[in-house]
Amino acid sequence: MTNSKEQEKVQKLYNLIGERGLYVNTNYDIFTKKPEEIALSMGAGYKIPLISKGAKAYSSPLLFAALTSLLNHGTMLITGAPGIGKTTGAEYAGHFFTGTKLDEILASELQGHPQQTEEKLVASYDLGKLVKQGIRKVIPNRFLQSPVKILDEGNRFPADVLSIIMRLVDTGKAVYGGEVLEAKPGPLFLTANYQDEGTFQLTPPFLDRFDVGVMVTSPQPWDLRKIRERGDEKLNGNLEKILEIPENLKLNFEQIRKEIKGIDEQVEYDVPVVNAFADFLYGSLRFSEAASNNSARATKGNAWHLSQENAPAGHFNDSPFNYTLNELSVRTSKAIPRYAKAFAWFNGKDKVELGDLKTVLPYLLWHKIQPSSKALSENQIYENDRIAFVEDLVGKVEGEFNEALSTDAIKYYNVALNALRTGKIKDKILTEDELRTIVKSSIAKLGEVDKPYALTFANHIASEYNCNGKHETN
Numbered sequence: 001m002t003n004s005k006e007q008e009k010v011q012k013l014y015n016l017i018g019e020r021g022l023y024v025n026t027n028y029d030i031f032t033k034k035p036e037e038i039a040l041s042m043g044a045g046y047k048i049p050l051i052s053k054g055a056k057a058y059s060s061p062l063l064f065a066a067l068t069s070l071l072n073h074g075t076m077l078i079t080g081a082p083g084i085g086k087t088t089g090a091e092y093a094g095h096f097f098t099g100t101k102l103d104e105i106l107a108s109e110l111q112g113h114p115q116q117t118e119e120k121l122v123a124s125y126d127l128g129k130l131v132k133q134g135i136r137k138v139i140p141n142r143f144l145q146s147p148v149k150i151l152d153e154g155n156r157f158p159a160d161v162l163s164i165i166m167r168l169v170d171t172g173k174a175v176y177g178g179e180v181l182e183a184k185p186g187p188l189f190l191t192a193n194y195q196d197e198g199t200f201q202l203t204p205p206f207l208d209r210f211d212v213g214v215m216v217t218s219p220q221p222w223d224l225r226k227i228r229e230r231g232d233e234k235l236n237g238n239l240e241k242i243l244e245i246p247e248n249l250k251l252n253f254e255q256i257r258k259e260i261k262g263i264d265e266q267v268e269y270d271v272p273v274v275n276a277f278a279d280f281l282y283g284s285l286r287f288s289e290a291a292s293n294n295s296a297r298a299t300k301g302n303a304w305h306l307s308q309e310n311a312p313a314g315h316f317n318d319s320p321f322n323y324t325l326n327e328l329s330v331r332t333s334k335a336i337p338r339y340a341k342a343f344a345w346f347n348g349k350d351k352v353e354l355g356d357l358k359t360v361l362p363y364l365l366w367h368k369i370q371p372s373s374k375a376l377s378e379n380q381i382y383e384n385d386r387i388a389f390v391e392d393l394v395g396k397v398e399g400e401f402n403e404a405l406s407t408d409a410i411k412y413y414n415v416a417l418n419a420l421r422t423g424k425i426k427d428k429i430l431t432e433d434e435l436r437t438i439v440k441s442s443i444a445k446l447g448e449v450d451k452p453y454a455l456t457f458a459n460h461i462a463s464e465y466n467c468n469g470k471h472e473t474n
Helices: 005-019 060-070 086-098 102-108 127-133 159-171 223-229 253-261 273-286 330-346 354-365 373-378 386-406 408-422 432-446 452-469
Strands: 036-039 047-050 075-080 123-125 138-140 149-152 173-176 179-182 188-193 212-216
Touching: 005 060, 005 086, 005 253, 005 330, 060 075, 060 086, 060 212, 060 253, 060 330, 075 086, 086 102, 086 149, 086 188, 102 149, 138 179, 159 173, 159 188, 212 354, 253 330, 273 330, 273 354, 273 386, 273 452, 330 354, 354 386, 386 408, 386 452, 408 432, 408 452, 432 452
Parallel strands: 075 188, 075 212, 149 188
Antiparallel strands: 036 047, 123 138, 173 179
């Protein structure tokens, strides 16, 4: 394990926020190693986690606010009940982890309400030039120019404003008066209270734009003492002092992003495990028997009328894909390794491991994956606790991943791919007929493995072979 100066500074800033009472919440739900769980014999199934030796524990809202702030265009959804620190936590994290003054963050922050307009969100015309000279000069507003962007109570924005936000979150750009405006790089946080009569539904495509999501819970009763000890800055005005960032803890963001990008992957059997598991998860959840009998079109994105909710039970009824209504986007598949690397770096590691990925996955997926009726029939709590749903789902996928690695399926798969990519087996150069025979044999052998992942492997082999029509056959 190695620690950089920048990583040490970030850790100290994380601790400083708690020590100063700016964000106090000991609902620890992130552990660097799997905790020991003590079951309460009379506690209705509840388990109490105890940190493992040598591990660290974090509160997910502050941890992911820190990681999101360190990334160039990180986006984060923060949900929970009113009045428990959702917005305040984002404000303080944005201040400490980007160096942006709190006053600047507050001045650019936008409050969600049905009358919110495009002009307040993005830009306006210079009225002086427009009236006197007839020139339409676009002036970006403070929100677009701020390094830390906060949309408070985002589910109170009307649909037309949400569409503007969607483009901004997706591309870092906005359009006003036919002019493309570039948002200043930095994190974007959106807070959302739970649904009530004054909110709008955040659609799945909108939620998919947010890299990570957290559920903020109210502080534990023992946290209230430390919160009170901070004092009431509305009375004593001491907030400016406790917001000071020590000179020796100011961050070099270019160096931080370079170090995160340079984090290596754990490799087993010549396979980069983190990306391999992330790709396996992606493939496991996209499949849908209800979509088509054609394996290329058998995806949830194509199950737009008949789905696993209203279709008869399929052949692979107990496979992980049956537990979700939707699949993962390419956008999500790109965010997964980014946050896994950032989490590993935050903990002073020079290598990202499968454990790091599994720790962050529930927070990268819970707001994007919708549980199916099959999942809810197994545990109704999943309707509320989507993080628990994703944790259990990842466990199911990991079971199939380990099974695939331990069966002959992976051997057939690897032999065929290696032959296709090198044109050889060991040192023997293959003829076109020999290569085709190996491909057909591997696909046939995979067909004997009664699992959806075998179908994915077979499709990949065929895709490599069919690529660009480069293989001539008799």
